[in-house]
Amino acid sequence: MSITRALISVSDKEGLLPFAKALAEQGVEIISTGGTSKALQEAGIPVTGISEVTGFPEIMDGRVKTLHPMIHGGLLAVRDNESHRNQMEENGIKPIDLVVVNLYPFKQTIAKENVAFSDAIENIDIGGPSMLRSAAKNHAYVTVVVDPKDYGLVLEELQQHQAVSEETRRRLAAKTFRHTAAYDALIAEYLTQQVEEEHPETYTVTFEKKQDLRYGENPHQKAAFYSKPLGAVLSVASAQQLHGKELSYNNINDADAALAIVKEFTDPAVVAVKHMNPCGVGTGRNVFEAFSRAYEADPVSIFGGIIASNVEIDKETAEKMSSIFLEIVIAPSFSEEALAVLTQKKNIRLLIVPFEKSGVIGKKITTIAGGMLVQDEDAFGLEEANVTVPTKREPTEKEWADLKLAWKVVKHVKSNAIVLARDEMTVGVGAGQMNRVGAAKIAIEQAGELAQGSALGSDAFFPMDDTVEAAAKAGVTAIIQPGGSVRDEDSIKKADEYGIAMVFTGVRHFKH
Template identity: 45%
Template sequence: IDIGGPTLIRAAAKNFKDVLVVVNPSRYDELISKLKDGVDEGFRRRLAVEAFEHVARYDAVIANYLRKRLTGEKFPRNLTMTFELIQKTRYGENPHQEGAFYRTIPEIGEGCIANSRKLQGKELSYNNILDADAAVECIKEFDEPTAVIIKHATPCGIASSGNIFDAWIKAYETDTYSPFGGVVAFNREVNGELAEDLSKYFLEVIIAPSFSKESLEILGKKKKLRLLEIPSIKRREESICFRSVTGGLLVQDRDVKEINPEEWRVVTRKKPSKEDIKSMVFAVKCVKHVKSNAVVFVKDTHTVAIGGGQTARVDATWIATHKGKEKIKGSIMASDAFFPFRDAIDVAAAAGVKAIVQPGGSIRDKEVVEAAEEHGIIMVFTGQRYFRH
């Protein structure tokens, strides 16, 4: 831990009217030019600000390292963080807003959108980054070859299969309208066969641990299409995550809790088979990444319908069954939270659902279970809620 260096930098920055302090080598050429032609007040001020930012960043990194090493305190009284600019975006969420993208310092070792490598395409937009992050975080749930399609930061198709091409086809078949202008993530290399099919659609971003030479030649014909490579896309680390609110910051544990069906409880007379449990695990992994209120319907290990972002769970269920139509028959439904009423069960039953997996915990659980019994539906309580706001 350096003491003298930061002290000299701070002292020089404080005395910026008489001292030029340079902490960024990219400023050297400009400094030499200014020394020859004259140093203006604005340049002195910029250098001083950069100096204080540099020292503050150094101190923040030290403080965070020592807190983790010496005290292990997760939520300290004073939370110091530092970030480094990756890029300024063309605009923010909307054209009338300005935006930028920063990475945490020090960088994390886990594969993420902040350390991805862009192989081709336009600069990532603010919304591209949000969607890409949602896709990457979702794909990390799965070990089998998996495809995740994201639109407006929520999944519209997820599938795992024996090979990555089949996973893509099944994910796309969930909802053939929503992927237009979407983001797709894979946890296996994109090969030529997959690239050929992907090239038929308008997509904003494709993310994968790697791209074959043949796939790059095929997708390279779509000059604006962004290809992001994240080699360690499967890795997940325990950490804390942040959400900004006006005037403050919300901090919580990142949700990396393993899904363990041995902790679940069957609450109906009809029992799920091993195949049903496998599908339920897949469904729970999917629904935890859909905006609440959320439900998903799956067969085997692929979604057939997704309903999310609704203020009433019955509406999310109706939307999913309306979009899934005949595909709902014989499917398994997962809900991110308990059912406050039996209405969503009745809607799912009318569409032909086979089984439902949900956290349980409602004051009307008895009524909800009775509805499942009445319709001959298997119901399992996980005891684990997955709200996503």
Template identity: 55%
Template sequence: MIYKEVNMRALISVSDKTGIVEFAKELVLLGIEIISTGGTYNKLKEAGVAAIEISELTGFPECLDGRVKTLHPIVHAGLLAMRSKPDHMKQLKDLNIETIDMVVVNLYPFKATILKENVTREEAVENIDIGGPTMLRSAAKNYQDVTVIVDPDDYKEVLEQLKVKGEVSLDTKFYLMQKVFMHTSNYDTMIADYLKNQRNDHELPDTLTLTYEKVQDMRYGENPHQKAAFYREIGKKKGSITDAVQLNGKELSFNNINDTNGALELLKEFTEPTVVACKHGNPCGVGSADNILDAWTKAFEADKVSIYGGIVVINREVTLELAEEMKKVFLEVIVAPAYDKAALELLQTKKNVRVLELRDIDVPQEEHAYDLKKVNGGLIVQTIDSKLLIEEELKVVTDRKPTDKEMEDMLFAWRVVKFVKSNGIALAKDKQTVGIGPGQVNRVWSTKQCIEHAAELINEDATKGAVLASDAYFPFDDSVEAAHQAGITAIIQPGGSIRDEDSIKKCNEYGIAMVFTGMRHFKH
């Protein structure tokens, strides 16, 4: 094929050298003169690609271990001169500077550097690129005259346009400009985050800039008419869904990821063998036991209806015996730290169930991680709810103290209710949830709801001898009244209402033990 000759000059300096030799050879065939630097120049030269070294262009040698090479007026004037302005072009002529029409640059591998084990701060700082972002920004600012490429995936399109039209379209240049500023913004944010972590700075900053990498596009969001994608934070986040390996099933949906994340955060509250079943962002069944099969039985029997089409997360290896039980139920997602070979093979016979392996399933989130909620026109930011309670602040406020068993069940229920949407109530007995009441607009409705569900889904005696956990204080004593009628014997709640004495008095009247935690767990 005979290419149309293109009268251009291209400056090429890349850390990611994927496809660069092939791209440069095509540019040369088009008649484009190539200027290059350092390792890129050497690679092109070894491949037989004609190129001018940057120091030959600037008349100034690379110095300071390569820290200074492209930071020169001859480079940046050649990039920033607007071809449509006669005075710009006259100044270039007077200064004996030629234009540069294409910049192909990607940056020092800062991300790869900071993700290495035991990387030093000095090594990380040395991999902060200065000249690269400066060239990219200069070229992108003058996008109408300069084609700027930061991503090897764009080589093909640029070449096709040059071959067919002899130029790159203005629309493509504008797209490439946008891509540059997204890339440099991401790069600078990674650096700022790294430095913040190095300083152990956990304050909420005056300006908040976040950067995430796309994992996948999704078919849709919560509903089919909503667009959606899944992004992850930079770096390996142990114990998070972004670190999970999918072993079977369809792609995770928006709702799968959201629900699974909530289930995992609840699971992390437990160290003994535990199974959490979750539906629509709320736990529907939680069970702990001496072995994982019994834990599954408790979680399943807590709500055999809602678990259908739900999420199940497990903090022990899935055995064949457990897999056989789970296979009887339609589940959307199963997550565990490991699977017995036979168990995995059995689960994989159900082609649609999403089976995920998360080896570090018990690793908690960093205490100072952000919890973000988008509001119209802004963002509200808080640190995650990383605490459960402060043991020294637990306070028995009733005449009757809870038994050891009641206390054990109350702490179990307290872990669960922390992850129930407010107003949230959780009932538990023998380290099994027997009723969960999420998201009602008043607390007594949540209490009555989970009591009714316990009778309906388990049996009429399910709440007799059970304990109750409430994510926030009782503003009235009506929830105590409902608990007594259901046979509940102990209550754990934050306390702090101006009418606490009403609830305490009612508990004393019925012989119910009540414990205040001094810490609430709203979840909206």
């Protein structure tokens, strides 16, 4: 379709003036509103005000200006329909061939700290989405542009063919409906949060593409990475990459798992993750101690792993890290000396995330075939639990420290899950087993001699006393678990038999 008349009304004025100037030079009449009209006039580009077209002033602080038959008739008319053409002629309506609109900055408004509700409401665009939807519906005759990145495409086709192709119009229409749907989804989410609706009758969310990925979990699967607008700041989606090749699908999943664990800690902590499970977690007085313990926890599995630290990486730690192959290192910052060391390795990815901005508890969305599941993130900590000690012996101060470490980690291990910890590090991790004693045996075998004097954390209760028996024979001296089994008394008696201190939290941490 050729373009003789265009309506331009944009909040984002990136690339606007060169685009409008090129249209004007091709003899296109430009209609515009408010700030856009003023910007065009100041640039010396001929423009017709919206009120000149409608014969009606912009009123109510600009809330009503384009909602008029002279505009929407020009957008929605089916040009091949004789009745539509006659009605246009009878009412003095001229066709509009191109609509260039982007919307009020609602996302930017609600991103502001302590934004007033009234300000958010005022930045809900009404006329803009209406024009976009009209133009996109009638894309057989109208070209619609919502993204400045598409200005060049439209100009190129106009200059080469004096028209915009049907294929391009259709693609731009689809993009427009995605744009307005995302805009409405963000508004719906904001208002739903304001009225504290927990699980609404429809659940509408939107995500923005960050990048195409080379492939998904496996090379034969196509994949892309999307981020949630105004999502958690402490996340892989918001991370800044300082060095290394592009993140892969599996990298992103593992990095997310590592961050989820390390943000449990306030003292210096380092987490190593492989295939969504922690293979080593260490804490210490500084990052070097923490990383050394995370490494010692499982020096085999850490190879090719993802590392997350909640404190800056220094030179000493970087030098130790550089001696092994690591896929990713995530931290709040890297010292200049650490960067000089790590960037010598071409492929290692270095990411920074702002740990001081953890954000609010969000929703976790899991897709299934034909639907999805939504739940709160598991942010329940030990300090919130109703902790009891049902055994004869209470944990010692050292055992309490080990129990707390095991408890923080086990909630992030695939169920059924068992974690052994001692001396500020994990020493055994049993993940994803079909029975609990099986997970315990894996953790105990991994720990070897380090199981002696360790503490055991379980993500769920013991259905029978066999896990306590296995732990006792390995030398475990303290256990933390939710409790709540009909056979809790069997586990308590078994713990007392071996002199094990056992803690009940009343809180389960399944992770499927």
